[in-house]
Amino acid sequence: MAKRMKRTLSLLLTAVLLLGMLPITAAAAESSNQQIEGGNVPVYYTYNEGTGTFAQDANPINAVTTNKATDPEVTISKVIQGTGTENQFDITLNVTTTQKVERSPSMPDAAVALVIDKSTSMYDCVNCGESENHRDHSVQSAGCSKCKVCTGFTPSTGDSSRCTCGHKKSSHYDPCEYQSRMDAAKEAAIAFAAEYAASAKDENGNVIAHRYMSLTKFSGTAELIDLNAASASVWIDVAALDWTLGADGQYHNSVVDAINGVNPPSWGDGTNVADPLGLADGALDSLFREQANNDKLSRAMSFVLLLGDGEPNVAGAAPQVDSGFVRYTNYNGDGWNADYNSYLNAEKWVYNIRQTGTKLLSAYVGVDQTATGYLWFNAMSNQCQLAANADELVESFDIYLTLIKISAEAWEVTDPMGANISFVSKQAGEANYRVTGQGTNSETLIWTLRNDIPTVYKHGTSTRVDYDKIKDSEEYDFVYSLTYRVQLDNTGAGADQVWPDQWCDLPDVLSHGP
Incomplete structure (x- = not known):
């Protein structure tokens, strides 16, 4: 596998197995289920490489797949199902690859716009959520905050809600070592930057791709930090930096210095999420203008990585959005106009970012899965991780690094629909596709699978695997799925019958690479 993966990623693979269904006729039907031979179970045809002809499958199944030892191993399946509407059918494409997240001479470039919250709540402890001077962080932290004598809660006889010292259970605390959310965020971001840079290297340690990064910090206002003083760009290629650990066990370069320089203000000035997202969006636009001739960089490999710990309460600038904009949530704050706009304007920026194909990945620092801030982050992000402590914050960044690596090795599927067939709408999966030739028959x-987030299974099983459990030494199945609806036009001449090879073939081309 590793040797095969070293081939150029622009290799085109032609699918060798085609599937179809028996003739569809113009006979009246209450639903398209009745138009498929065999009712809800289609009859499929397979392609015989030896004779170059179609033959009906002796054992019709719900999915016909290929599993040829191509480069790398890929399984492609396509299923047609009826709907409740005559002449409309749902097509489901599935692509499963056992490829590992490996490096290749044609590895695509990537861009990450890092956006970090520096509001004063980031001074709170990442492990317990309390302020630095809270009783929980004192030298004698374990015990009672009232008597300051007992070292732990011991239920009293006859009243289990009170300690033997006489004070309530709520007055007793477990020991907690204070680390601010800000410091934990810096450590996680620096570790991510180092691993992100390393992902651009091949197995011999040679840098074979660019790993661009920008940095925006925000509280009540936002600032896009100039990471590249040597040029006019706010972007820097972290793969070109020195990531050698110093004698102190720390990294020392301009990106590390910039991240370490992110600190909360002395006084709270609120949380403005709209403006930093707007700066990240503008930075990405400028990068793609700068890299207009770079065919190794695409929106599919661009990400906004947002880290925060609360809800917006400052209304930033609102961008223009097209008529397709729909809010991700109905959160409006406490009813004040500024709160309403602080949510609305941020969601507009998220919409514009995601419309370009850029993914929004977020990490919310907190312990409460029902907190409005977390629910809001989760609703508008492609992926959101809840980080209840410093370790989980690092783990969140690790998960996103894994997703970026997976995206670097993903595929693109081209699926011709055939004459008399037109695209209607997506039914399931992410909207990472485009339809060409509309209206031309x-x-x-x-x-574009690179824009999708796959479901991961242990190889050859139905056991799901979380992203943070993926190991380089193991083999997995990465499964991508898309269902879309098509319309059959059987009103024209010769359209009363549509044969399998006219419109229900497997995707003609599966291409791999940037």
Whole structure:
């Protein structure tokens, strides 16, 4: 596998197994289920490489797949199902690859816009959520905050809600070592930057791709930090920096210095999420203008990584959005206009960012899964991780690094629809596709898997694997799925019958690379 993966990623693989269904006729039907031979279970045809002809599958199943030892191993399946509407059908494409997240001579470039919250709540402890001077962080932290004598809660006889010292259980605390959310965020961000830079290297340690990064910090206001003083760009290629650990066990370069320089203000000035997202969006636009001739960098490999610990309460600037904008949530703060706009304007920026194909990945620092701030982050992000302590914050960044690596090795599927077939809408999966030739009777769906987030299973099993449990030494199945609806036009001449090889073939081309 590793040797095969070293081939150029622009290699085109032609699918060798085609599937179809028996003729669809123009006979009246209450639903398209009745138009498929065999009712809800289609009859499929497979392609015989030896004879170059179609043959009906002796044992019809719900998915026909290929599993040829190509480069790398890929399974492609396509299923047609009826709907409640005559002449409309749902097509489900599935691509499963056992490829590992490996490096290749044609590895694509990537861009991460890092956005870090520096509001005063980031001074609170990352492990317990309390302020630095809280009783929980004192030298004699374990015990009672009232008597300051007992070292732990011991239920009294007859009243289990009170300690033997006489004070309530709520007055007793477990020991906690104070570390601010800000310091934990810096450590996690620096570790991420180092690993992100390392992901650009091949197995011999040679840098074969760019790993661009920008940094925005925010509280009541936002600032896009100039990471590259040597140029006019706010972006820097972290893969080109020195990531050798110093004698003190720390990294020393301009990105590390910039991240360490992010500190909360002396006085609270609120949380403005809209403006930093706007700066990140503008930074990405400028990067893609600068890299207009770089065919190794695409929006599919661009990410906004947002870290925060609360809800917005300062209304930043609102961008223009198109008519397709729909809010991700109905959160409006406490009813004040500024709070309403602080949510609304941020969601508009999220919409614009995600419309370009850039993914929004977020890490919310907190312990409460029902907190409005976490629910809001989760609703508007492609992925959101809840980090209840410093270790989970680092783990969140690790998960996103894994997703970026997976994206670097993903695929693109080209699926011609055939004559008399037109695209209607997406039914399931992410909207990472485009349809060409609409209105020409020769439409083609192009599905960019690199923009999708796959489901991961242990190889050859149905056991799901979380991203933070993925190991380089193990083999997994990465499964991508998209379902879309098509319309059959059987009103024209010769359209009363549509044969399998006219519109229900497997995707013609599966391409791998940037």
